[in-house]
Amino acid sequence: MDLELTFTQYNIVYNAFSFTIAAMGATTIFLFLQRGQVAQKYKGALAISGLVTLIALYHYWRIFESWGAAYTIEGGMALPTGEPFNDAYRYVDWLLTVPLLLIELILVMGLSSAETRAKATRLGLLAAIMVILGYPGEISQDAGTRWLWWFLAMIPFVWIVYELFVGLRQAIDNQPAEVRGLVSAARWITVVSWSFYPIVFIFPMIGLTGGTAYSAIQVGYSVADVVAKAFFGLFIYVICARKSELEFARSGAQQPAS
Amino acid sequence: MDLELTFTQYNIVYNAFSFTIAAMGATTIFLFLQRGQVAQKYKGALAISGLVTLIALYHYWRIFESWGAAYTIEGGMALPTGEPFNDAYRYVDWLLTVPLLLIELILVMGLSSAETRAKATRLGLLAAIMVILGYPGEISQDAGTRWLWWFLAMIPFVWIVYELFVGLRQAIDNQPAEVRGLVSAARWITVVSWSFYPIVFIFPMIGLTGGTAYSAIQVGYSVADVVAKAFFGLFIYVICARKSELEFARSGAQQPAS
Numbered sequence: 001m002d003l004e005l006t007f008t009q010y011n012i013v014y015n016a017f018s019f020t021i022a023a024m025g026a027t028t029i030f031l032f033l034q035r036g037q038v039a040q041k042y043k044g045a046l047a048i049s050g051l052v053t054l055i056a057l058y059h060y061w062r063i064f065e066s067w068g069a070a071y072t073i074e075g076g077m078a079l080p081t082g083e084p085f086n087d088a089y090r091y092v093d094w095l096l097t098v099p100l101l102l103i104e105l106i107l108v109m110g111l112s113s114a115e116t117r118a119k120a121t122r123l124g125l126l127a128a129i130m131v132i133l134g135y136p137g138e139i140s141q142d143a144g145t146r147w148l149w150w151f152l153a154m155i156p157f158v159w160i161v162y163e164l165f166v167g168l169r170q171a172i173d174n175q176p177a178e179v180r181g182l183v184s185a186a187r188w189i190t191v192v193s194w195s196f197y198p199i200v201f202i203f204p205m206i207g208l209t210g211g212t213a214y215s216a217i218q219v220g221y222s223v224a225d226v227v228a229k230a231f232f233g234l235f236i237y238v239i240c241a242r243k244s245e246l247e248f249a250r251s252g253a254q255q256p257a258s
Numbered sequence: 259m260d261l262e263l264t265f266t267q268y269n270i271v272y273n274a275f276s277f278t279i280a281a282m283g284a285t286t287i288f289l290f291l292q293r294g295q296v297a298q299k300y301k302g303a304l305a306i307s308g309l310v311t312l313i314a315l316y317h318y319w320r321i322f323e324s325w326g327a328a329y330t331i332e333g334g335m336a337l338p339t340g341e342p343f344n345d346a347y348r349y350v351d352w353l354l355t356v357p358l359l360l361i362e363l364i365l366v367m368g369l370s371s372a373e374t375r376a377k378a379t380r381l382g383l384l385a386a387i388m389v390i391l392g393y394p395g396e397i398s399q400d401a402g403t404r405w406l407w408w409f410l411a412m413i414p415f416v417w418i419v420y421e422l423f424v425g426l427r428q429a430i431d432n433q434p435a436e437v438r439g440l441v442s443a444a445r446w447i448t449v450v451s452w453s454f455y456p457i458v459f460i461f462p463m464i465g466l467t468g469g470t471a472y473s474a475i476q477v478g479y480s481v482a483d484v485v486a487k488a489f490f491g492l493f494i495y496v497i498c499a500r501k502s503e504l505e506f507a508r509s510g511a512q513q514p515a516s
Contacts, residue, residue, distance in 0.1 A: 019353065023354060025313075029305075242371075
């Protein structure tokens with residue numbers, strides 16, 4: 001059953017969802033438009049970045065509608081209508097977008113085909129397993145069950161962090177000096193923004209419940225998703241544009257006209 | 259609680275919102291279509307200009323729907339239905355679009371990559387801080403609280419004006435003679451249209467309340483948004499088109515066919 005909220009709590013969440021829809025939609029169109037501006041080999045990274053924000057736009061649209069249907073405003077309070085707020089859209093979203101986010105990061109590095117395939121497969125699978133293992137905990141009310149699945153999902157998470165910082169060290173050192181700092185920062189954005197999710201997962205297990213915690217979690221998820229997907233996607237764009245410029249300058253070739 | 263309005267007051271606001279939807283939508287499509295006509299380096303500016311009006315279109319759509327749901331017409335009057343009119347969409351919109359508007363202005367100047375990044379980051383952050391500082395005042399009914407946040411938000415606003423007129427003086431002096439006046443005018447459009455917002459913010463603090471003031475504010479916001487976003491975006495397009503012509507003429511290259 002959904003919690004009773006004050007109108008302000010309800011409204012902040014509502015506006016955070018709407019903000020996320022606008023941010024994801026705008027980022028998607030920007031990435032698709034500007035995809036024509038980068039070198040051939042980075043077009044795939046921008047296509048995937050734009051798809052991640054498009055998938056997120058779709059899910060936030062559904063989440064927004066579900067939130068509106070779950071509450072009715074009466075006398076300054078937001079009362080549950082009985083139609084449950086569907087939070088599971090998030091897991092469905094993550095199952096698609098989280099592996100793709102890691103693939104974006106691999107693609108922007110411009111590794112060899114074989115290495116790209118190997119790293120993208122390994123990181124993509126780890127990300128999918130992480131999301132799948134988190135789900136049984138998310139839908140459980142029992143603290144013990146939640147801790148168990150949280151712990152299991154943390155194994156692939158830690159493995160991903162290890163791959164990003166140890167497995168990809170060589171690939172990052174091989175980046176042109178002009179973008180090495182940007183690629184390394186993209187990796188940090190991933191790790192820092194993703195850390196938000198397992199922390200929030202613990203909130204109900206450590207007594208952070210009630211309307212304020214509940215609405216703070218929804219706003220927090222929205223902000224984390226905007227950083228991890230839209231802001232990260234724009235960062236990937238900046239790297240692709242910068243690397244394309246460098247490569248066009250070196251080859252003496254003309255930049256594409258459209 | 260929303261105010262009771264006369265049918266005329268209600269209807270003028272309703273039509274102003276619908277006008278804004280049409281203006282933003284048309285500008286978006288024009289900018290995206292004409293993006294193919296300008297030189298490589300100005301495509302980013304037109305992509306962002308079109309996104310600003312698209313984001314505004316989205317929010318005005320939601321504002322329009324919220325206005326319709328907030329009132330019911332009875333006996334020649336517009337009576338509140340109890341579903342509150344959500345004005346917060348404006349702040350959510352500004353948080354995204356106001357930094358982007360300044361970035362448009364920087365991009366159209368055609369500065370070096372490093373300078374573009376430095377100026378876009380500084381102005382974008384100042385703009386976001388300005389919007390964030392305005393919000394707590396906007397949702398407060400207390401005149402003292404409103405003045406406090408108004409004053410705090412004015413600090414980044416004045417700083418932005420300073421950056422536009424002093425920080426960018428050199429960049430504007432370096433523009434080709436044929437477009438220098440246009441770029442300078444774009445800066446003036448920004449400052450003049452943006453000044454509308456802090457003035458309207460003060461209305462309730464100086465006793466301008468009631469149905470007439472309330473509906474005048476909504477119409478005023480719509481007009482300011484059309485000037486600051488759609489008209490400004492078209493202005494940016496004119497500058498991009500003119501600069502592209504000059505650069506194509508100088509390089510002897512053909513203009514792209516599409």
